[in-house]
Amino acid sequence: MNKTSFRVMFPEAGRAELQSFPMPEIVKPTDIIIETEYSIVSAGTELACRAGIEGWAPLPHCPGYGSVGRVIAHGPEAKNVSIGQRVLTFGKHAKHTYTDHMAVPVPEGLDPVKAVFARMAAISIAASRVSEAELGDFVAVIGLGLVGNLSAQLFGLAGCEVIAIDPSPRRREQAKACGIPHVLAGGSDLKEQVAAITGGRMCAAVIEATGLSAVALDSAPKVAGVQSEIVLLGSPRAPYTAEVTAFLSGIHLALGAAAVKGALEWRFPTLAHPQGLYKHSIENNIQQLLRLLSRNKLSIDPLLTHLASPADCHAVYEGLATQKEVYTGAVFDWSKV
Template sequence: MKNRKVMFMSPLQVQTIEEEYVSRPLGENEIFVKLIYSLISPGTEQAMLAGTESWAQLPLCPGYASVSRVIEAGKGVKDIEPGDVIFHYGSHCEYQTLEVRDVVLKVPAGLELRWVPFTRMATVAFTSLRVSNIELGDKVSVTGLGLVGNLAAQLARLQGATVIGVDLSKDRLRTARQCFVEYTLEADDSVKEKIMKITDGRGVSSHIEATGIPRVGVDSLEYIGSQGEMILLGSPRGVYQTDVTDVLNYCHLENRGSITFKGAHEWRYPVEPDRFVKHSLVRNSLIVFELMQRQKLQIEPLISHVIKPEQAAEAYEGLRINKDRYNGVLFDWSAEGETR
């Protein structure tokens, strides 16, 4: 059996290879699956491809979120059978063996399969809401309206906030409007003035920083209101030199009250539900399924490309140099003429 997979061979070098799949007996809690769609995570995977992530040594097969069909299940697997369609965290590899103790969830009947891999991006975004103090009637700003930032803006709106999205890209701002984000501002020197006008001079009570660019986070401080909070959703990357004393004094003194910084990395919560912890990755994923089914969470506008894995090099190059056009890129692993 031939197995296709996307490989990062060296920095900025992507290949789609085909090799013979070597099968082995499944463990008690393992399942064997075939990909239907897998989603590129632009931020994480581009950092891996650049060779800047110490935990991702090249060469490797990347991946983030997928929807697959179960071919075989181990003897100890319950509630999942051959033929079931599942959401899981996985690599861009056509055939895979998964542990069901990881995030492996049956997809509700009737849910659009192209949307399913976006569940992972939504649960990443969910963390920004879980750690925040966002309440009904609040004004919330979001810098960076890529997949995660857009979904964070949508979730903040569902929480009852008036949301202000900020991005350099007119295309991403247009997509945010298609997803019902109330205010969309182009990132320029007038952002503070516009946000202060929207908030009647008070500033936002919560700011979600989704770009991962340190300077953007620091610049955002000036439109966070007194007793406000900065939610660090995007993983900070890159070098930025500044006087940290000025930053700390602004939060401590000049803003007439403290600004709280909160980290919102997805892994701060457990994978499985626990009676001692309210939130988990599984619970958040199930809530995302429901929001998608009820069309409360807009996914279709986020899909920019649905392509074959053989076009992987083109996809990653597009994500690197043409971020306005490339955003939500799905690999379609179906064979010609195959039905789902």
């Protein structure tokens, strides 16, 4: 076996490059080594890591946490995997990666490029899991990057009437192409636009998928109905100073949103319980999302904007940071290195 592999690295703030590194080896009996076919960029998290502002990812750092590939080796105690099997794992951007627990089989016939989007949808599905929105409810999703778009699609699959909101013309067109019924640009008359769609009822749930505190505090309450909920799907990072008394008063009096909920995917256990003692887990979410993708229930083609060589990683991250009208879904093709 080749002793050298390749991975994307952030050697310093603002830079990405492809570097060689020693091939991973079997250390524990549960280890699984995977030759990566495709890995997907999680733009918000990875751009924050590249900027050096994520405390858990000090530079230099190898980014990435979602990939699809083939099992090439495993320890004697690795469960439910076989050599040559295609799996989705929470792998970094590397030609070879390893895991000792999360290797979810990809259904036969599912395009691996589409399969890797299940990793981003696993972030999105957390909003569906924590929300109380039901069949027929109006749900607004603010922010139509990968996570927001896929969240809107998932609420639509649950029978909700989805209103997708984003100032970007490109992302609104992508949302329409994905079958989302109501797509708005926002603006000063956003409340009136949503009132017209909902007959004045406004939304039972508002999904904040931008990670911008201003959106959560200012925009989301405008479209929230009485006794509704605001779900924080995006991760807030940038400092924001604001007067919050009106926001808190609205929650207290239940004149609009009566609850604000967090929807970080890691609120759920990682692995499914073998006896089903808890309903939801990240592993179970991935399995369900892969099934939806294999049945063409989630639209991916409009979201894949860049299938790139890992050697072009610096240009990809620059594009995601500075050309949001051009870059949405970026996937590295590891057959190109």
